[in-house]
Amino acid sequence: MEGLLTRCRALAACSRQLSGSIPCRFHHCAPGRGKRLVLSRMFQPQNLREDQVPSLEGGSGDLTCKSQRLMLQVGLIHPASPGCYHLLPYTVRALEKLVRVIDQEMRAIGGQKVSMPSLSPAELWRATNRWDLMGKELLRLRDRHGKEYCLGPTHEEAVTALVASQKTLSYKQLPFLLYQVTRKFRDEPRPRFGLLRGREFYMKDMYTFDSSPEAARQTYGLVCDAYSSLFARLGLPCVKVQAGVGSIGGTTSHEFQLPADVGEDQFAVCPSCSFSANVETLDLSQTNCPACQGPLTETKGIEVGHTFYLGTKYSSVFNAQFTNVHGKPSLAEMGCYGLGVTRILAAAIEVLSTEDCLRWPGLLAPYQVCLIPPKKGSKEEVAAELAGHLYDHITEAVPQLRGEVLLDDRTHLTIGNRLKDANKFGYPFVIIAGKRALEAPAHYEVWCQNTGEVVFLTKEGVVGLLSQVQVV
Numbered sequence: 149m150e151g152l153l154t155r156c157r158a159l160a161a162c163s164r165q166l167s168g169s170i171p172c173r174f175h176h177c178a179p180g181r182g183k184r185l186v187l188s189r190m191f192q193p194q195n196l197r198e199d200q201v202p203s204l205e206g207g208s209g210d211l212t213c214k215s216q217r218l219m220l221q222v223g224l225i226h227p228a229s230p231g232c233y234h235l236l237p238y239t240v241r242a243l244e245k246l247v248r249v250i251d252q253e254m255r256a257i258g259g260q261k262v263s264m265p266s267l268s269p270a271e272l273w274r275a276t277n278r279w280d281l282m283g284k285e286l287l288r289l290r291d292r293h294g295k296e297y298c299l300g301p302t303h304e305e306a307v308t309a310l311v312a313s314q315k316t317l318s319y320k321q322l323p324f325l326l327y328q329v330t331r332k333f334r335d336e337p338r339p340r341f342g343l344l345r346g347r348e349f350y351m352k353d354m355y356t357f358d359s360s361p362e363a364a365r366q367t368y369g370l371v372c373d374a375y376s377s378l379f380a381r382l383g384l385p386c387v388k389v390q391a392g393v394g395s396i397g398g399t400t401s402h403e404f405q406l407p408a409d410v411g412e413d414q415f416a417v418c419p420s421c422s423f424s425a426n427v428e429t430l431d432l433s434q435t436n437c438p439a440c441q442g443p444l445t446e447t448k449g450i451e452v453g454h455t456f457y458l459g460t461k462y463s464s465v466f467n468a469q470f471t472n473v474h475g476k477p478s479l480a481e482m483g484c485y486g487l488g489v490t491r492i493l494a495a496a497i498e499v500l501s502t503e504d505c506l507r508w509p510g511l512l513a514p515y516q517v518c519l520i521p522p523k524k525g526s527k528e529e530v531a532a533e534l535a536g537h538l539y540d541h542i543t544e545a546v547p548q549l550r551g552e553v554l555l556d557d558r559t560h561l562t563i564g565n566r567l568k569d570a571n572k573f574g575y576p577f578v579i580i581a582g583k584r585a586l587e588a589p590a591h592y593e594v595w596c597q598n599t600g601e602v603v604f605l606t607k608e609g610v611v612g613l614l615s616q617v618q619v620v
Contacts, residue, residue, distance in 0.1 A: 184539055186556075187554055192223040194223045212341075214501060215497040216341055219343070219506075224238050224239045231346040238573075249382070249511055252620070261327060268297060268299070268303070272305035275305065298333075308465070311463075317469070323364075327354035352486065354484065356368075359480070364483055387447075398483075406450045408448060418443075419442065419445060506572060507597070516549060517552060517614065518553075518570045519538065546611060546614050556570065563580055571595075579592050589606050590607065591605060
């Protein structure tokens, strides 16, 4: 038994995460069965046949992206209008977990969370000339009084005006690292790839205010390191690459690229040194690394994060000042840092999943465990009660998994059909109460979905395995 548990502990490595806590969410079941999360009560529309998958982006021919197709098939998202999607319960749970991980990383470096309006006055954007510079990308509107606004794609103007309104700031109070996780809007000319390129999406945007260029560059490095830590925790092999500043502006910029065949960006890396850059920043004739002259290799990627050192580009426009060590007014040095929250989720699914089955970063799986009892009327039906007891025992013995265990109570279906569904949904652990549950002692079939390995464990063995699973 000890050897078997040792092997199970190795399997549990696919789901190891830093600990945290999440609220329990239970549905009421039949009297006497306690409170259990059951699959039949989930609002999770499925379109498991590809020809039934709806798309508002031009028909099934547009389902050229694996993550988009899978998320539509299993009911993670549902199209609302071109580039806009309903995010369904599993997706919301995964996004809530992602936001918690982001919060942990941002607060670890001193980030303070704020929330700014999506509706942004045109005069702020005109002050920086971006009302015209960003052109049709801005979704614009007028209120009943004729005042112009845009639905914010980013908040440099808004946050700088906010800080500028504080007239008594001292250098002793800096740096400020203000961030939010909100909906953003961009009038994409051709929305595609589901959540990878849409008109409405979630973004984490942080804006930093420092007392000197040197301090601002230290903060820049600190945030970039936090981004690298975030992607490492998610198990995503992102590459930090030099990038252009675009319409945001500033003097220094880096992208965090996740290598993927459907990526719309191309970046070059040097195998001989640490150099990497978006190809848009390189001379078209440049084939060797500028740092070591070694050959460059080009790769497609999905941009999941972007950082900018802004200097005083925005603080000078809005007069965002503080009192320096000499008692004189001085402009704040700024940086801005974005993470595409919904894009990270879709990109992770894109690179981790098979063609037919979802695979999640362990931290983000909507539910950690799916428990499958026997089919009603089968020879193993007497094990159904054991499956219920196992569910209750897991949630009592492993407190961090309360609200993380789902019971597939669709017992009119065979175990095989429900296992196929569970595999498609990508639960990190699937536990089956089958023939061997009738043994003395009962043994349960445990699938580690992220590795494809299967073991048979007693109730104590199951608890021993799952007790190592940590969630945010």
